[in-house]
Each structure stands twice: as C-alpha cells, then as structure tokens.
Amino acid sequence: MLNGKTIAFLVAPEGIEQIELTEPWQAVRQAGGTPRLISTRAGEVQAFNHLDRADRFPVDAVVDEVSADDFDGLVLPGGVANPDLLRTVPGAVRFTKAFFEAGKPVAAICHAPWTLVEADVVGGRTVTSWPSLQTDLRNAGATWADREVVVCDAGPNTLITSRKPDDLKAFCEAALDAFSG
Template sequence: MLNDKTIAFLVAPEGVEQIELTEPWKAVKQAGGTPKLVSTRPGQIQAFNHLDKADRFAVDATVDEVSAADFDGLVLPGGVANPDILRTVPGAVRFAKGFFDAGKPVAAICHAPWTLIEADVVNGRTVTSWPSLQTDLRNAGATWEDREVMICTSGPNTLITSRMPDDLKAFNQAFGDAFSG
C-alpha cells in the first residue's frame, strides 16, 4: 500500500505516451498514494496516443519548485518525445538524479531511461526499455535485458524499468511493491 506516499510523475510539456502516464497514475491512487504531475513548465501538458494528440493534464508543480525531498518515489512515463525533451532540460535531469542521490525508488518505462542516461545514473544497473534504447543504455554502462519488467537493487536505490505499454500490469505491480517498502 502507498498510504501517505506522494509519487512524482515527471513529464515534458508535450509528448508523454498517455497510457504510460494514466495507468501508473491510477495504480498509485488505487494503492492509496498521491500522484503529482511535475513538469518543466506550469499549466498543462499534452499527452499523446503514439503520434496523435490525446488529453491534456494539469501540472501540479515544476521541477524548479520541488525536489526529490518532497516525494517518496518517481515515475518516468515514456513516449519518444517526452524523455527526449526532458533530457535536454537541466532542471528535469537534476530532479530525476535527486531521487538516486536520496536513495528513493524510481520507475521508468519505454523510452524514459533516456532521461536516466542523461542523469548519469544507469552505470552498473540492469535495466530494460523500449528495444531501440538498448545501445544507448549499454553505452552508458547499463546491462540491458529484454524483459517485461526489471527490478534492479544494485545501486543506491531500487530502479524498476519496463519495455512498453503491453508491460504496464507488471510494471505497475513492481513499482507499487517497491514504493510501498
């Protein structure tokens, strides 16, 4: 159970894969936690269903207003554009890295590990992702495996990674268990 736990969802103003935001968000709420949408700009973010615009979601805080100390865990939803944008914003990279520095759990799905590569936190970790990221992750020092979900505890925190929307059930279960502990 995630009672009294507040979980940050870090997303760019545009480009997050909607189902990789909404399904983990629901999982946090159903487990009794409080999800908060953190972005690089205030207002709303634009989600996508692959390449088509989907819904808009209200931002709770920007990366300049909060830190890892304000949360119990971090979820990084995917989509191609979302992490590609986040990894170019120093404040977003610092925010993500802060969870590793604080030893707090992080969950990343699909293309989201790009942000973690930029934060320099995957070296020595075993991860999975959308298959096209495997070379990037290996070049950053990670061991990449093609699995539905990977739970890595070999670093300062628990890192949960998953490949794609088809893996959301396993991803939600794994990060829910890790964030509860």
C-alpha cells in the same frame, strides 16, 4: 499499501505516452498514494496515443519548484518526445538524479530511460526499455535485458524499468511494491 506516500510523475510539456502516465497514476491512487504531475512548465501537458494527440493534464508543480525530498518515489512515463525533451532540461535531469542520491525508488518505462542516461545513473545496473534504447543504455554502462519488467537493486535505490505499454501491469505492480517498501 502506499498509505499517503506522494509519488512524482515527471513529464515534458508534450509527447507523453498517455497510457504510460494514466495507468501508473491510477495504480498509485488506488494503492492509497498521492500522484503529482511535475513538468518543466506550468499549465497543462499534452499526452499522445502513439503519434496522435490525446488528453491534456494539469501540472501540479514545475520541476524547479520542487525537490526529491518532497516525494517518496518517481515515475518517468515514456513516449518518444517526452524523455527526449526532459533530458535537455538541466532541472529535470537534476531532479531525476536527486532520487538516486536520496535512495528513493524510480520507475521508468519505454523511452523514459533516456532521462536516466542523461542523469548518469544507469551504470552498473540491469535495465530494460523500448528496444531502440539498448545501445544508449549499454553505452551508459547498463546491462540491457529484453524482459517485461526489470527490478534492479544494484545501486543506492530500487530502479524499475519496462519496455512498452503491454508491460504496464507488471510495471505498475513492481513500482507499487518498491514505493511501498
């Protein structure tokens, strides 16, 4: 279905909700795509199962060494600390925004839309997220909906958002559909 397409997974060095990284990663791989782990530092990133340390994952490239042109889509996993750290790194924010400017699909789950707020790309769109982000998203000009997955084609690209790990099946299906288009 993805037939060799390369999908970037942008994460901070720590604080990633592990299942929100690994489940979409496996979905991309099983669909014939190539997932690549992009971070703000080289080496490994530390994932978490909620507040408990989980596995470490090797970084494929540092965000300042790649371009949205190198990829067919972007996944932003959640975890509270992950997007909170990403939104403070100008290169990560630029990289995220570049996918919107290029009209490429972006999928963000749980707390990940914080990075989208910082990139100023949610205005005029309908999105979902972990409930505590709804005020931030509304203040950034988005319409927030409490649904397991929201696919929004209102801007230059398709934006897929989901609320939490329980929504991963719908999130992965919608993301794969957008990435294959």
